[in-house]
Amino acid sequence: MSVIAVLGLGTMGQGIAVSAAGAGHQVRLLDQPSRQADCVDAVRLRFDRHSTGQPADLRPAADLADAVGPADLVIEAVPESPELKRALFSELHGLVAPDAVIMTNTSSLPLDELVSAVEFPGRFLAAHFFHPAELIPGVEIARTPATDQESVDVALAFLRTLAKEPVEVLPQAGFVANRLQIALFLEALACVAEGVAAPAEIDTIVRTTFGLRLPAYGPFAIADMAGLDVYQSILATLHSQHGERFAPPAELTALLEAGRTGLKSGAGFHTYSAERSTALAAERDDLYRRILAATA
Ligand SMILES: NC(=O)c1ccc[n+]([C@@H]2O[C@H](COP(=O)([O-])OP(=O)(O)OC[C@H]3O[C@@H](n4cnc5c(N)ncnc54)[C@H](O)[C@@H]3O)[C@@H](O)[C@H]2O)c1
Known part of the structure; x- marks a missing residue:
């Protein structure tokens, strides 16, 4: 010790x-x-x-x-x-x-x-x-x-x-976690400023939707599960409505051009064997059930 x-x-x-x-x-x-x-x-x-x-x-x-x-x-x-x-x-x-x-x-x-x-x-x-x-x-x-x-x-x-x-991680200001947390916070503030929803409503939305996934998965695993082609389409719409910060990034386009659409194709940001893909769906649902039970 x-x-x-x-x-x-x-x-x-x-x-x-x-x-x-x-x-x-x-x-x-x-x-x-x-x-x-x-x-x-x-x-x-x-x-x-x-x-x-x-x-x-x-x-x-x-x-x-x-x-x-x-x-x-x-x-x-x-x-x-x-x-x-x-x-x-x-x-x-x-x-x-x-x-x-x-x-x-x-x-x-x-x-x-x-x-x-x-x-x-x-x-x-x-x-x-x-x-x-x-x-x-x-x-x-x-x-x-x-x-x-x-x-x-x-x-x-x-x-x-x-x-x-x-x-x-690299010794850059904010490392990784605070950059991600603050990016979410700034976008939440922008939603309030635009009148899309009030702070209490946004807290509820985060807690009851994608927030539920975060104890189990990070943004890349979540994107792979959603489908990178789906993300690309969402980004295209957000880009046209909300400006440059939502422009589909080159990294995402390159993955899609290589046929890596995420879990459904066996590869996205991560790679998945056929057995792993099947197991992951069951594992994910079980985790969400346990998180829901723990936070009920
Ligand atoms: N609060 C958070 O959630 C959080 C999370 C991660 C990292 N940090 C970082 O951790 C560090 C501490 O943050 P905190 O929130 O605990 O601050 P804090 O203000 O709660 O505590 C700091 C303590 O340091 C003491 N102190 C000041 N000068 C001292 C000295 N010369 N010798 C000994 N003690 C001294 C103060 O009396 C105080 O009790 C900061 O760098 C902060 O950015 C904070």
Whole structure:
């Protein structure tokens, strides 16, 4: 088991600490002095709500040196301000073991804005958890050109001990998940602005239609199931009504020209054997039934 220092015990740091403690790691906790006691209480409360009754090795730290000195991994979860994060990384100089891995939980800051403040850039990467971090399995990992492979391997191995499903992406602003979430949000706002539907109605539509699919499938698997030719036709109509942002993309046209219409042709963005196609339909309906039952 590793020693993990969590710096910043707000919404995210608390969940990350609970997740790490639940996996049996020693977790050293640090927030600002005025908030430390309340934040540590909040972590303990969340651990008790979440855990299976196993004791947690949660250690409130006296100061930054005490938090990070023995740490194998340092997880930074202070507010989303480049100045604040850079100042904290500078304070870590001389306190952290040279082979400790430092992970930032930034949601959107480009990593090149942060890495220059880090003492050992080879040991630095992003691990973008989602709220509540003790429950949500996905974590986006992003490295800088300076990050060494061993640090990525250490981070991935650590996240797997937390039963997370890490996926590595490029270190671009917003990574993948926030770009997708925000794109949906902006289109929902455009529908409201055009008077198509009110926010409450749009929430209902998302929850009761394609939102139901999202716990099981991503956009490419869903497009394959719908049929890429169907998507192309929808895009053509949307393009004529709503403008350039709906222009059918070249990637989609190329797949269709290659006969890849999705599940029905055995290939789209993914490929499907005949057995897999048959099994998938049954699997999908069963998943939707279970999701419907769980959310009823
Ligand atoms: N809230 C979310 O849903 C979410 C999701 C994913 C990623 N993130 C990212 O995680 C990071 C933290 O977000 P949050 O929502 O938990 O913020 P938050 O404001 O809830 O918590 C931040 C905590 O950091 C503490 N802090 C500030 N300076 C500190 C310092 N020098 N040392 C130790 N602690 C310090 C604050 O007192 C506060 O308790 C941000 O980068 C954010 O973008 C947030």
